[in-house]
Amino acid sequence: MERLQNAIADIPGVVSLESWGVSGGQALRSDGKTSDEIIIYAPPGGSQMINPTMTSGRWLVKEDENGVVVGNHFMNVRPEVKVGDTITLRINKEDYPVTVVGIYQMAGTVNPPLLYMNDEYLAKIQRGPRMVYSARVLTRDHTFEAQKKVAELLKVRLDEAGISVSGIITGVEINEQAGFALDMLVMILMGMAVLIAIVGGLGLMGTMSMNVMERTREIGVMRSIGAVDLSIMQLVVVEGMIIGVISWALGALASIPITHGLDYIMGMSLLFVPLDYVFSMDGMVLWVFIVIFLSGLASVLPARNAVRLTVRDILAYE
Secondary structure, three states: OHHHHHHHOOOOOEEEEEEEEEEEEEEEOOOOOOEEEEEEEEOOOOOOOOOOEEEEEOOOOOOOOOEEEEEHHHHHHOOOOOOOOEEEEEEOOEEEEEEEEEEEEOOOOOOOOEEEEOHHHHHHHHOOOOOOOEEEEEEOOOOHHHHHHHHHHHHHHHHHOOOOOOOOOOHHHHHHHHHHHHHHHHHHHHHHHHHHHHHHHHHHHHHHHHHHHHOHHHHHHHHHOOOOHHHHHHHHHHHHHHHHHHHHHHHHHHHHHHHHHHHHHHHHHHOOOOOOOOOOHHHHHHHHHHHHHHHHHHHHHHHHHHHOOOHHHHHHOO
8 A cells, every 4th residue: 555655646636545445255144054245345434535325324434343335236135134234244254244334326237236345444354465456546637638647647657666557547437438328328319309309390280281271261361451471471480389389388397207207217227226307407498499490490381381372262262
């Protein structure tokens, strides 16, 4: 640990460093014979570089001697475990009772499940030189370029210090990898929304064409009292826009329960945890303008057909 700290002590842009331990093990079941494979991550007590989503209990604190935090993946195989329960972990062929102080939620598939305990307690269990599984470095500048520069300097310094490095990854790269699947999902849903909007526009065009046919006599009356082509076109287009705005309002109301359902279904299907529901006001406002534009565009052709009606056509209409 000291070698690691000395190697990166004066690297520009580095704010702090945390060394994390790791260990494999088994979580024994109540019969004491069967067990489930687990991976133990051990951040230092009071770590500032992890902020999990807790569903029950609390996160680790420095004072936790034998406390552990389990996740939703562990709960899938051990649903009977609750906060405050004592479970037995088998590490290096020895058994250690630990207390569950919290349950966190993590997206994705994690197998074996991850448990967290303080690095100080894991080092005490392992009874050997304190090994560093991963070094978490916090940089002052969080941009990709700054993180990449620090990562390159870290690699050089660690090589010079004779510290073996299996790989380096930046926080930006982790976020990009995690967001790739969601970005694809958003693109697919946006494509579906555009197709639905186009189909709705075509349906509105047909509806407005029927309205024009049904109002042929009214259009004739308007022409007889001096209505010009522009006035008739405006009447049809504005009516189409009003229908579009009404459909937008109904869709906005219906989107709330539908989105809640989709968040749960898509989250459980792709990430094995429900997605957080966030209502986007920006998206709602953007779509009202899109709907007005598409409604107006869909009403242009029926409006042109309306102004092309001659007095002879109107008188002959039955």
